[in-house]
Amino acid sequence: MASITFSGTGRHVLPPVMMVSSNNSGNKVDGVSIRKGNRDSVVTNVATTHRDHLQVATIDQKKQLVVPADWENHVAWKSIPQERWEGELDVQGQIPLWLNGTYLRNGPGQWNIGDYNFRHLFDGYATLIKLHFSNGQLIAGHRQIESDAYTAAKNKQKLCYREFSEVPKAENFLAYIGELGNLFSGASLTDNANTGVVKLGDGRVVCLTETQKGSIIIDPETLDTIGKFEYSDNLGGLIHSAHPIVTDEQFLTLLPDLINPGYLVVRMDPGSNERRVIGRVDCRGGPAPGWVHSFPVTEHYVIVPEMPLRYCAQNLLKAEPTPLYKFRWYPESKGFAHVMCKASGKIVASVEVPLFVTFHFINAYEEEDEDGRVTALIADCCEHNADATILDKLRLQNLRSFAGEDVLPDARVGRFIIPLDGSPHGKLEAALDPDEHGRGMDMCSINPANLGKKYRYAYACGAQRPCNFPNTLAKIDLVEKNAKNWYQKDAVPSEPFFVARPGATEEDDGVVISIISEKNGGAYALLLDGSTFEEIARAKFPYGVPYGLHGCWVPKK
Ligand SMILES: CC1=C(/C=C/C(C)=C\C=C\C(C)=C\C=C\C=C(C)\C=C\C=O)C(C)(C)CCC1
Numbered sequence: 001m002a003s004i005t006f007s008g009t010g011r012h013v014l015p016p017v018m019m020v021s022s023n024n025s026g027n028k029v030d031g032v033s034i035r036k037g038n039r040d041s042v043v044t045n046v047a048t049t050h051r052d053h054l055q056v057a058t059i060d061q062k063k064q065l066v067v068p069a070d071w072e073n074h075v076a077w078k079s080i081p082q083e084r085w086e087g088e089l090d091v092q093g094q095i096p097l098w099l100n101g102t103y104l105r106n107g108p109g110q111w112n113i114g115d116y117n118f119r120h121l122f123d124g125y126a127t128l129i130k131l132h133f134s135n136g137q138l139i140a141g142h143r144q145i146e147s148d149a150y151t152a153a154k155n156k157q158k159l160c161y162r163e164f165s166e167v168p169k170a171e172n173f174l175a176y177i178g179e180l181g182n183l184f185s186g187a188s189l190t191d192n193a194n195t196g197v198v199k200l201g202d203g204r205v206v207c208l209t210e211t212q213k214g215s216i217i218i219d220p221e222t223l224d225t226i227g228k229f230e231y232s233d234n235l236g237g238l239i240h241s242a243h244p245i246v247t248d249e250q251f252l253t254l255l256p257d258l259i260n261p262g263y264l265v266v267r268m269d270p271g272s273n274e275r276r277v278i279g280r281v282d283c284r285g286g287p288a289p290g291w292v293h294s295f296p297v298t299e300h301y302v303i304v305p306e307m308p309l310r311y312c313a314q315n316l317l318k319a320e321p322t323p324l325y326k327f328r329w330y331p332e333s334k335g336f337a338h339v340m341c342k343a344s345g346k347i348v349a350s351v352e353v354p355l356f357v358t359f360h361f362i363n364a365y366e367e368e369d370e371d372g373r374v375t376a377l378i379a380d381c382c383e384h385n386a387d388a389t390i391l392d393k394l395r396l397q398n399l400r401s402f403a404g405e406d407v408l409p410d411a412r413v414g415r416f417i418i419p420l421d422g423s424p425h426g427k428l429e430a431a432l433d434p435d436e437h438g439r440g441m442d443m444c445s446i447n448p449a450n451l452g453k454k455y456r457y458a459y460a461c462g463a464q465r466p467c468n469f470p471n472t473l474a475k476i477d478l479v480e481k482n483a484k485n486w487y488q489k490d491a492v493p494s495e496p497f498f499v500a501r502p503g504a505t506e507e508d509d510g511v512v513i514s515i516i517s518e519k520n521g522g523a524y525a526l527l528l529d530g531s532t533f534e535e536i537a538r539a540k541f542p543y544g545v546p547y548g549l550h551g552c553w554v555p556k557k
């Protein structure tokens with residue numbers, strides 16, 4: 001393997017040892033192996049170019065290694081240094097004594113196999129973090145999820161499954177033909193459950209991604225991988241929404257149908273592995289269903305968003321990523337919102353809406369007239385101004401290279417107004433002035449007691465510009481239409497997750513948990529007061545924790 005160090009004049013801290021690697025002869029970070037005791041010597045096989053103040057070192061295309069000179073400092077985009085860890089953290093401030101339980105956060109935390117570097121944020125192998133709160137104390141830990149994709153990569157030291165942007169290279173033509181077969185059967189799709197984690201009504205904790213096979217049961221205490229969550233029905237299909245709606249009573253999700261463009265709306269009861277069909281929505285645009293990373297519900301309805309960013313079979317088959325990865329933007333196919341009655345499965349509205357791009361719905365509720373009749377549904381989401389280029393902005397090279405440059409596309413709280421009176425069109429507008437949260441907005445949570453109901457507060461990551469990635473935590477007041485923002489220079493915070501105080505009557509009575517990755521290689525757990533949005537406690541990790549995606553709360557039994 002090429003032994004490389006960084007060119008340029010800056011000092012480089014020796015990065016930590018990587019796990020997906022069998023070679024212990026040198027230190028490695030994201031596959032970059034560095035000769036011990038000789039950290040500032042010459043790069044092998046690497047060309048250095050200068051872009052403004054940044055030095056970008058690139059290696060040959062086959063290895064895809066792109067190492068900006070300063071990326072090694074920001075721990076947000078750096079693979080986690082070891083496979084597992086657990087220990088008590090020193091707490092500055094006061095953890096509320098009522099906060100007893102475990103916060104779990106999932107996300108892609110390992111972006112390399114040996115010296116092979118992944119390209120996209122969403123490619124990384126799932127890293128599960130826990131923060132266990134008990135009587136004011138905090139035990140933290142992390143562990144890699146043992147998916148088939150991760151285990152195979154570790155054992156064979158190569159990519160074996162199709163990730164978000166990474167595709168295993170076929171060794172010859174026959175292998176390529178076999179690969180195509182594997183793609184159609186789903187065998188080559190990843191089960192790398194790196195996106196979310198949910199606690200089902202029966203207590204099982206499941207990590208999820210977009211593939212159905214990437215539903216993996218874990219132990220919330222030890223973070224052990226228990227095994228696959230096998231759906232026992234015959235509904236088939238390969239993908240589902242990465243964000244099911246999960247309550248103590250039910251699990252609702254969408255199964256996109258790529259053959260006959262549409263979606264099945266399905267429900268699963270606690271204790272069961274069998275999903276039952278509530279109803280089906282046929283797409284109104286084509287040629288494929290829109291990507292449904294998430295969807296919203298109200299008390300009585302499921303809203304099926306049909307986004308013009310649609311799954312794309314050709315792109316799924318390609319060996320090299322396209323700018324929109326497995327998707328394609330079809331503005332001419334338009335955007336729609338379909339409304340299905342949860343009880344009957346009937347579609348009660350299907351309206352055309354302005355073009356939109358969203359990964360995450362925040363919440364939805366029913367608007368009533370004075371006689372209590374539901375006249376419209378309101379659905380809020382993190383909306384990227386109908387600009388799908390956000391996907392490419394989340395390439396690791398962009399995240400690592402453009403820190404501090406104002407390249408994050410604008411985003412807003414997109415509010416859909418979906419009439420139920422038979423009108424053919426719905427509306428989409430900003431729920432508040434996007435400048436309130438720096439025109440950046442994603443990774444949201446609410447008080448779960450308000451799921452599907454009229455609500456006032458959303459917590460999300462926002463932006464303090466200039467930035468290339470959301471870098472604040474925002475408490476958004478949808479009634480007063482303003483936001484409180486938490487910001488710390490060079491910090492990359494993950495999704496602010498709201499935990500309600502037991503017995504609370506106010507919507508924002510609780511704490512907000514986030515994990516902050518720091519430029520200097522550090523990381524800490526942060527607790528903000530859900531009401532004042534002031535810091536109440538922080539606890540430093542003894543090692544760098546990268547950025548992660550979504551979390552859940554497992555209360556003490
Ligand atoms: C989409 C498909 C796949 C994989 C998807 C994965 C692994 C993750 C998607 C995660 C998303 C959309 C997270 C969104 C985060 C948004 C952020 C941080 C925005 C910030 C901007 O302001 C498979 C599994 C490869 C299968 C095909 C489809």
Ligand SMILES: [Fe+2]
Binds near residue numbers: 195242243549
């Ligand atoms: Fe998500």
